Amino acid sequence: MxxxxxxxxxxxxxxxxxxxxxxxxxxxxxxxxxxxxxxxxxxxGLNGKTGGRVEVVEAVKVDESRTVTVEFVASLNIGAPWEFAPKVARMQVHPGQFYQTHFWAKNLADQPMTGQAIPSVSPGLAASHFQKIECFCFNRQLFQANEGKEMPVTFRIDPNLPADVRTVTLSYTFFRIDNAGS
The missing domain is CATH 1.20.5 (Single alpha-helices involved in coiled-coils or other helix-helix interfaces)
Structure with missing residues (x-):
């Protein structure tokens, strides 16, 4: 046919x-x-997105009767020539009060590199209650060859965080963002 x-x-x-x-x-x-x-x-609140920078810092009453544990975690993308770690692993904080901590990063390469940290907060429910006032994650970080530096994070936990959330984890993954293929 x-x-x-x-x-x-x-x-x-x-x-x-x-x-x-x-x-x-x-x-x-x-x-x-x-x-x-x-x-x-x-x-x-999935994926722990905190919504970025806090533009207006409103006065809130500090809840001194309550303590929340904030854990800090640092990781690197695979094959990144960096050292990256929190200066402290955890802090006890009162919701509403400002705190500052630091992360340490070092470029292990023999050439300048730029990196940026991407934050995540867990549990996801806490992400909208974690307010970063100052953070190295807001900007790209230029490191000269073998340069290391402390990078600050100023934050507070909103007192409206549900009472059953007793631990919040702030995690950063540090990425190389220039000449990553070379």
Missing amino acids: IANPETTANANKRLVRRLVLLTVGMFAFGFLLIPFYDVLCKIT
Whole structure:
């Protein structure tokens, strides 16, 4: 049985149109996932996003009757030529009061490098209650060859943090952001 060339051509055109529509649909879906994910994280507190810098620091009453343990964790992306660690592993804090701690980072390479820390707070419910006033994570950090430095974090825990949350973990992953491929 021999197929009609005109029928085959029409079938091929329909197939190409469907494949193009499928490709456009997949691209649009992927493009829309980013804002959808950000909205989902903001609503649910997933992924420990703290919302960035605190623009206006409102006066709040310090809750001295309550203590929250804040743990500090530092990690590096794979193959990063850095030393990176918190100066203290944990602190006992009163919600509403400001605290400062430091992280230590050192460039182990023989050339200047720029890095940036990406924060995460867990449990996710605590992310919206963890307020960073000053943080090295807000900016890229330039390190000269073999340079090390202390980098500050000033923060407070919002007194509205649910009472059943007794421990909050602030975790940073330090990434090389210049010439990462070389």
